[in-house]
Structure formats: C-alpha cells, structure tokens
C-alpha cells in the first residue's frame with residue numbers, strides 16, 4: 121500500500137477501475153465497510169484522509185477532531201486499500217478557495233440549517249477529490265444521510281462520471297452509531313448518547329408496525345430524548361432520501377434523522393425508511409468493542 125500526498129501521485133499509482141473512499145481519518149468499522157465494498161468492485165482502492173477545514177463551522181470542533189495518520193494507514197492496509205491519499209491543507213487549498221460548490225435546497229434543512237456553510241465545504245472538497253482522483257466509484261456512509269443526498273446531487277448535476285454509493289450505518293454493539301467523535305465521549309456522556317439510537321429504533325419499530333405519518337414518528341423519537349444537562353437536541357426530522365426534502369407521509373424512500381449535542385460533542389444519526397418493503401434499516405451492529413477504543 122502506498123501513502124501519497126498529491127493528486128498526481130494518486131493517479132500515477134492507480135490502475136484499472138478506481139474506487140474512492142473519502143474520509144476525515146480516525147477510521148472505524150463504518151469506514152472499513154466502505155473500503156471492503158470498494159475492494160469488491162474496483163481494481164484500485166484509494167482512501168483519502170483529510171480533515172477539511174472548509175466544512176467546520178466551529179474552530180474548537182476542527183481543533184479537537186481526532187487525527188492519527190499512522191493508525192489510519194495501518195487500518196487501510198489491513199482492510200485491503202491500495203493507496204492512502206493524505207494531502208496537506210496547502211495541497212487541497214493552495215490559495216484562498218474562491219470557487220465553491222453549493223447544492224441548493226438539498227443542503228438547506230437539518231444539518232444545513234444548523235451548520236451554515238457546512239455542506240458547501242463538503243460539496244467543494246468532494247468535488248475536488250472527484251476531479252483530482254478521477255474515481256469510477258465513490259463510497260459514503262448512510263449515517264450522513266443528508267451528506268449522501270448532497271454529494272449524489274452534486275455529482276449528478278455537475279456531470280461527474282463517478283458512481284456514488286451509500287452504505288448502511290455501522291453501530292457499536294449497544295446501538296450507538298460509529299463516529300470518530302465518539303472517542304470524545306466519557307462514560308457518562310456515552311450513556312446519554314445512547315438515547316439517540318434508542319429514539320430512532322422506537323420510531324423504526326413504529327414505522328415497521330405501519331406508521332407512515334412523519335410527524336408521529338418524530339414525536340415517538342422525541343419522547344425518548346430527555347432534554348437534560350447533557351443532551352441538547354438540534355432537530356428530529358423526516359426527509360426524502362433522494363433530496364433531503366421534507367415529507368409529511370412516507371410514500372417514498374426517506375430517513376428519520378436527528379442531531380444533538382451530548383456534552384460538548386455534536387452527534388448525528390438516522391434510520392432509513394423504505395415504504396415499499398416496510399423495512400426500517402437500522403444499520404449493522406458490531407459484535408464486540410470498536411477499533412475506535414484501541415481494539416483490533
């Protein structure tokens with residue numbers, strides 16, 4: 121496996137069909153599942169590791185974002201990646217970034233409303249990665265359901281030839297969605313954080329029992345979220361999977377998403393709702409502790 125820091129080097133070591141897994145590093149099993157999917161469909165798997173300053177709207181969140189390139193490189197190699205692309209900020213943004221990508225209403229609700237500029241930062245860096253790496257396929261987690269809609273819309277509307285795939289959420293054994301930020305939760309906060317997935321699973325049960333009114337699912341989820349000292353809910357909403365637009369009655373693929381601050385850590389999670397099958401995708405659970413906590 122090669123570690124490279126410039127777009128030219130990624131392209132010169134890539135062969136055949138190329139699958140890109142964009143990440144901000146501090147990898148967990150959710151990322152590994154994307155690498156495995158990429159490995160099964162491409163000759164070259166590139167994992168980008170870049171903490172993108174453009175998508176952070178709080179300096180403290182950017183400063184505290186966990187980073188460990190040696191650890192990430194080892195995990196990528198074990199998972200079968202061929203190339204780790206770890207550019208410096210000065211390579212991705214050699215001068216002030218004047219051209220940015222915005223994706224209209226897909227980026228306006230939920231995360232977009234609570235994190236102004238966040239999705240312009242995501243869409244811009246992903247557009248640069250697609251332009252620079254030129255992958256055939258790119259893989260994203262469904263845990264960031266609105267991000268997936270933003271990236272899919274951006275790639276389609278700007279005619280990038282890359283096929284975008286979204287893969288199911290991977291959860292810790294107790295249900296907490298895997299996120300690199302989980303390492304910042306102490307045991308007390310972790311207990312509060314668990315309420316997020318529990319709230320979604322309550323609503324998922326109701327969906328599978330036949331509830332289709334978005335408002336009723338939101339209420340069911342809200343009932344579980346005790347807004348206390350440690351848990352501050354930003355939103356609980358149902359949106360269409362395709363464009364993250366609002367929906368009142370779930371008659372097309374949708375997701376129930378929520379965001380909350382748990383202590384100083386902001387977490388998001390969702391369940392995917394398919395009215396055709398009547399199934400709520402809650403993601404896959406690990407059977408033991410996550411590699412986030414030093415396990416292997």
Ligand code: PAF
Nearest residue numbers: 142143144172242245264
């Ligand atoms: O989901 C992430 O880790 C980031 O938003 C992404 C897609 C790598 C862009 O920086």
